[in-house]
Amino acid sequence: xSFIMLFLxxxxxxxxxxxxxxxxxxxxxxxxxxxxxxxxxxxxxxxIEAARGQTRIDSALPEAEIGxxxxxxxIPGAGTVEQETSLGLVQAxxxxxxxxxxxxxxxxxxxxxxxxxxxARLRLASEVRKAYYRSLxxxxxxxxxxxxxxLLEEIQKNAISRYALSAVPYSDIIRVRxxxxxxxxxxxxxxxxxxxxxxxxxRLLGLKVNQELxxxxxxxxxxxxxxxxxxxARKKELSPTLRLARLRRDRxxxxxxxxxxxxxxxxxxxxxxxxxxxxxxGFSLGLSYPLFSRxxxxxxxxxxxxxxxxxxxxxxxxxxxxxxxTRQAAAEIAQSREQIKIFEESLLQDxxxxxxxxxxxxxxxxxxxxxxxxxxxxxxxxxxxxxxAIYLCQAALAExxxxxxxxx
Numbered sequence: 001x002s003f004i005m006l007f008l009x010x011x012x013x014x015x016x017x018x019x020x021x022x023x024x025x026x027x028x029x030x031x032x033x034x035x036x037x038x039x040x041x042x043x044x045x046x047x048i049e050a051a052r053g054q055t056r057i058d059s060a061l062p063e064a065e066i067g068x069x070x071x072x073x074x075i076p077g078a079g080t081v082e083q084e085t086s087l088g089l090v091q092a093x094x095x096x097x098x099x100x101x102x103x104x105x106x107x108x109x110x111x112x113x114x115x116x117x118x119x120a121r122l123r124l125a126s127e128v129r130k131a132y133y134r135s136l137x138x139x140x141x142x143x144x145x146x147x148x149x150x151l152l153e154e155i156q157k158n159a160i161s162r163y164a165l166s167a168v169p170y171s172d173i174i175r176v177r178x179x180x181x182x183x184x185x186x187x188x189x190x191x192x193x194x195x196x197x198x199x200x201x202x203r204l205l206g207l208k209v210n211q212e213l214x215x216x217x218x219x220x221x222x223x224x225x226x227x228x229x230x231x232x233a234r235k236k237e238l239s240p241t242l243r244l245a246r247l248r249r250d251r252x253x254x255x256x257x258x259x260x261x262x263x264x265x266x267x268x269x270x271x272x273x274x275x276x277x278x279x280x281x282g283f284s285l286g287l288s289y290p291l292f293s294r295x296x297x298x299x300x301x302x303x304x305x306x307x308x309x310x311x312x313x314x315x316x317x318x319x320x321x322x323x324x325x326t327r328q329a330a331a332e333i334a335q336s337r338e339q340i341k342i343f344e345e346s347l348l349q350d351x352x353x354x355x356x357x358x359x360x361x362x363x364x365x366x367x368x369x370x371x372x373x374x375x376x377x378x379x380x381x382x383x384x385x386x387x388x389a390i391y392l393c394q395a396a397l398a399e400x401x402x403x404x405x406x407x408x
């Protein structure tokens with residue numbers, strides 16, 4: 001009995017995982033869910049907080065120093081002197097403008113972390129949408145193949161009936177059975193691809209692999225009112241990659257100014273209280289000048305200048321890469337929309353009625369089995385390719401939104 005209980009306890013977590021409720025998701029809901037649960041985005045959100053903390057560190061005043069000074073030590077062999085102690089507080093004060101420049105450079109680093117997160121969100125949204133529509137394509141493929149099997153069963157019944165009447169040879173039945181076997185193999189492959197695409201979608205959403213999903217968005221072509229130039233202008237204005245490149249140039253400019261400002265002296269202000277004269281508080285004013293730090297200051301300036309020059313080149317490279325990838329994605333959208341238009345205006349018209357008529361002609365002996373199966377394959381391929389063209393169009397639209405954002 002104890003062995004049975006142990007076995008049930010081991011299997012109970014598995015049973016609980018398999019009992020997960022079906023999760024209905026539209027494509028927009030899938031994207032929002034990925035934004036909330038994807039671990040890569042959560043890590044980038046942590047980088048923003050780290051950048052904010054670093055800004056506070058870099059723009060803070062240096063640490064104050066508390067010191068105890070003892071004067072008049074009695075050294076053996078020397079004359080006796082009166083000993084006095086002094087307690088003081090010294091605060092270093094950077095040259096005016098240094099902390100402000102460091103704070104501005106830090107805020108630029110914070111904005112850079114925000115833009116990196118925004119860029120990652122765009123890329124993740126694109127991947128989620130492509131995985132979502134890929135799952136819809138495989139789902140539609142499975143549905144079409146199941147209908148094809150029903151149609152092949154009807155064709156086989158007609159072939160058997162006509163064979164019983166000696167109207168057709170037995171090879172007609174063999175042909176239909178071979179076509180049925182091929183369709184079943186295609187169905188197995190389509191179901192495998194559907195499982196893989198669902199697993200990929202679940203991974204992007206941060207869900208368990210065995211979470212069953214109900215995809216509620218329609219599998220329709222892109223809207224006709226989509227305009228390339230308007231979308232391109234809006235995308236170029238809002239692109240995190242291009243804004244990031246310009247931000248890095250601005251931050252490099254701040255670092256150059258900070259390197260120049262570092263050549264200026266810093267100050268220190270101190271307050272002291274002597275032990276022999278209570279209440280007679282004094283102060284000190286110091287100046288720290290980088291007299292022997294010329295090599296370090298020259299190195300800082302060289303690094304800042306190099307970063308500014310590099311940022312200028314990166315802006316041009318990012319803009320060129322962005323334009324090329326965006327135009328490429330737009331061309332794929334246009335091509336897929338043309339393919340959909342061809343299917344809808346010619347290839348799909350009256351396809352169902354044509355196949356129904358062919359079945360009637362075959363049952364009446366007006367059409368041979370080879371012609372019927374050729375027509376069946378052609379019409380089946382047309383339907384599959386039509387939905388594949390829709391997927392390519394939706395995938396190209398998703399890719400367009402993130403095109404150029406993978407520049408590093």
